[in-house]
Amino acid sequence: MIAVKRLRHARFETPQMERMLAHYRDVIGLALVAQEKDRAFLAAESGQLALVLERGPQPRLLALGFDVAPDASLPELARGLGEAGLRPAMLEDATPGAPQALRFADLEGRGVELFAGHHFHDNRQPLPGIAPLKLGHVANYTADPEAVARFWGEQLGFRVSDWIEDRFVFLRCSHEHHTVNFTRGPHAGLNHMAFALRDAGHMHRACDILGGQKVKILWGPVRHGPGHNVACYHRDPDGHIVELFYDLDSMTDEALGFWDPRPWHRDRPQRPKVWTGLPRDVWGLPPSPEFLEMYRLQLPEDVT
Numbered sequence: 001m002i003a004v005k006r007l008r009h010a011r012f013e014t015p016q017m018e019r020m021l022a023h024y025r026d027v028i029g030l031a032l033v034a035q036e037k038d039r040a041f042l043a044a045e046s047g048q049l050a051l052v053l054e055r056g057p058q059p060r061l062l063a064l065g066f067d068v069a070p071d072a073s074l075p076e077l078a079r080g081l082g083e084a085g086l087r088p089a090m091l092e093d094a095t096p097g098a099p100q101a102l103r104f105a106d107l108e109g110r111g112v113e114l115f116a117g118h119h120f121h122d123n124r125q126p127l128p129g130i131a132p133l134k135l136g137h138v139a140n141y142t143a144d145p146e147a148v149a150r151f152w153g154e155q156l157g158f159r160v161s162d163w164i165e166d167r168f169v170f171l172r173c174s175h176e177h178h179t180v181n182f183t184r185g186p187h188a189g190l191n192h193m194a195f196a197l198r199d200a201g202h203m204h205r206a207c208d209i210l211g212g213q214k215v216k217i218l219w220g221p222v223r224h225g226p227g228h229n230v231a232c233y234h235r236d237p238d239g240h241i242v243e244l245f246y247d248l249d250s251m252t253d254e255a256l257g258f259w260d261p262r263p264w265h266r267d268r269p270q271r272p273k274v275w276t277g278l279p280r281d282v283w284g285l286p287p288s289p290e291f292l293e294m295y296r297l298q299l300p301e302d303v304t
Contacts, residue, residue: 002077003157004173007180008065008115009049009095010138010193012238013056019237020053027213028195028242029129033121034096041096045127047120049095050135050195059238061190063103063111064138064180065095066156066173072116074102084155097121107151108142108188130206132195136245137178139192141185145169148182159254162226163274170226177227177249177259192233194243203230206244210234218291222284223247226275228262233291241291 014020021040024030030042030050038055054062068077078088086104091113094101098119104112142148149169152158158171161178170178183191197203203221210217210232218241220232229248236242249259249270258269264282267273 001154001157002068002080002114004066004068004114006067006174007135007137008067008113009052010061010135011052011054011063011065011111011113012240013054013058013060013062014238015055015057015059016237017053017055023237024051024053025129027129027209027215029127029131031121031123031127033123043121043123044134044195045123045131046134047123048134049098049119049121050132052095059240061110061138061140061193061240063113065101065113065115068114068116070117074100074114074116077114078102081155086155095119106148106155108148110140110188112156130195130197130202130209130244132197132244134196136176136194136196136248137180138190138194139181139183141187141189141191142182143185143187145182145184152180161249161251161272164226164280165274165276172251175250175252177229177251190240192241192243194231194245196248197244197246199246200230203232203244203246207232216290219287220284223264223282225266225280225282228259228264228282233287 024042025032030044032040033043034041040053041049042051044050081088081104088102088104091101091103093099094113098115098117102114106112145167149160149171152171158173161170161172163169168183170181173179197206207217215234218233218235221230223230227249229245231243231245233241233243252260258271
């Protein structure tokens with residue numbers, strides 16, 4: 001089993017590179033740290049890569065990049081994946097500063113890229129826009145949440161944080177409540193990606209920036225139940241849902257087995273569980289009809 005440590009970046013194909021680049025640079029506030037003819041690399045305020053944009057015919061998620069232990073041997077990890085029946089491939093031009101990566105696909109064809117070592121970009125100058133701390137998590141559609149959760153647990157070391165009934169599973173690879181989520185849908189694909197903010201003041205500024213840029217907020221701010229993060233959602237130029245969030249639940253010690261206590265937790269202690277029934281959100285309005293229609297969802301309880 002590979003022990004993934006943290007989410008690194010998301011790699012997207014886009015037919016409108018210039019519009020997407022402008023949105024994530026000028027509105028979201030990521031720093032353009034490198035650019036090629038058909039690829040752009042954007043880093044968060046922390047200096048770590050968050051987003052890779054590649055020019056192509058379809059707006060779609062191509063791969064998720066993760067960090068493994070800095071001293072991990074990618075060739076050895078490749079051998080282990082091969083023994084598990086997967087088809088890993090070594091990349092030699094993955095990203096600036098970290099060209100070598102190990103790429104493979106999960107059981108539904110999602111691209112996964114593994115990186116070893118520390119890779120930061122020098123972008124300490126004040127950034128425009130919202131300037132999130134990092135890419136925090138990515139949610140995906142899946143035909144079989146249970147099978148996907150089992151694969152990501154057995155192959156990459158993820159742990160189940162919560163379920164919403166049998167339709168939505170939250171997985172973690174660190175102390176944070178979720179790094180990836182999988183919700184039942186008609187086919188594998190992106191549900192949303194989420195950028196981490198500092199605090200309530202940062203969220204207030206983010207909403208002001210979105211409003212000033214005429215970017216419609218589709219849902220939020222709202223405090224969710226699973227994860228208990230405060231979140232708001234909008235759509236980027238390619239139509240992807242983008243979440244901004246802060247105050248995500250944290251498990252400070254796996255041996256304790258419960259989330260760091262918060263006053264709004266309904267269970268004390270709040271342990272990983274299956275959430276059923278409504279309401280689940282602690283406060284906030286339900287998602288807008290546009291949000292639900294855009295993702296072919298029928299009920300607010302299908303989203304978190």
